[in-house]
Amino acid sequence: MFMTRHDHQLHEGESLKNAARDRLTEQGEQWTGMRASVFDALASFDKPASAYDIAEEVSKRQGRRVAANSVYRILDLFVGANLARRVESANAYVANAHPDCLHDCIFLICDQCGQTVHIDDDSLSGGVRQAAKSAGFSAPRPVIEVRGTCGDCESN
Amino acid sequence: MFMTRHDHQLHEGESLKNAARDRLTEQGEQWTGMRASVFDALASFDKPASAYDIAEEVSKRQGRRVAANSVYRILDLFVGANLARRVESANAYVANAHPDCLHDCIFLICDQCGQTVHIDDDSLSGGVRQAAKSAGFSAPRPVIEVRGTCGDCESN
DNA sequence: TCGTCGATGTAATGTTGTAACTTCTCCGTC
């Protein structure tokens, strides 16, 4: 097992927000106040957050009701622009810490605490892509997630 | 890319149903009329079916209303006993054609037509398991799915 | 017969996701 090497910028806080904004504007999309709020809220969670979680958080911060609907629209945009990822097995979303580079990523989700770590392993995801192609599938988008128990929960 | 070799029995129709029944009873669970009905309905779909799809199908066949609730209970049991699998990215279930042997399986789901094919590749899933363990995860249960376009839809 | 246990039924509710349509805001033009 090895991790494919590549130089990528791991962002956090302001830096992440800036990277996200830049990425989105490069795509010809606008970086609006609402989008910034949704991104902030998303990035503030330390585990995958549902659209409703995010709607609630944004509502709290803005002191007004923000509908899940609007959040979904923005999340879809984010996912399309690689600013966020959807965790299929959790019906939830996480901010992408390096929106700059494109990866099939692998999520490890703890069934106990919900903590999720994200790893990149291009040899694994490449293998999955390749298997899909061999089976006649085009435009494959791998979804690779692992449910289990994280080290912290295991030792407690 | 290669497929791990193993002798497994690919069941269908009556044979599949029998294998499922045997498997479940071996686990100390009952093979009831309701469970048989749910299994039949599940196996009758040629693509992943939601619990509600199955509830509707069973209802139709039995001429009475069967609640999604009951179907969920039975599906959970089936998944636990390896008689069925959940397709996370589709919120749906498929019958497992070889309940006898345990695999991490890989689903290829066509975004156009919903057709889903299921492949086993122990080297790939083993790699994913291994990666999870290296990251401190125990009891890993890989979820490997690929969204894309199947050969049929591609050529049309 | 009675108690119990597993399976199923029933009803209610919670959560996740979409659709249709309206309103707002920004911006370019006249």
Next chain:
DNA sequence: GACGGAGAAGTTACAACATTACATCGACGA
């Protein structure tokens, strides 16, 4: 400044997926 277009966001309603709590039923042993 008034008008009109386009994209963003608001509002409402609803569809789809999932769970919880509790009632009922039937088999089976005491």
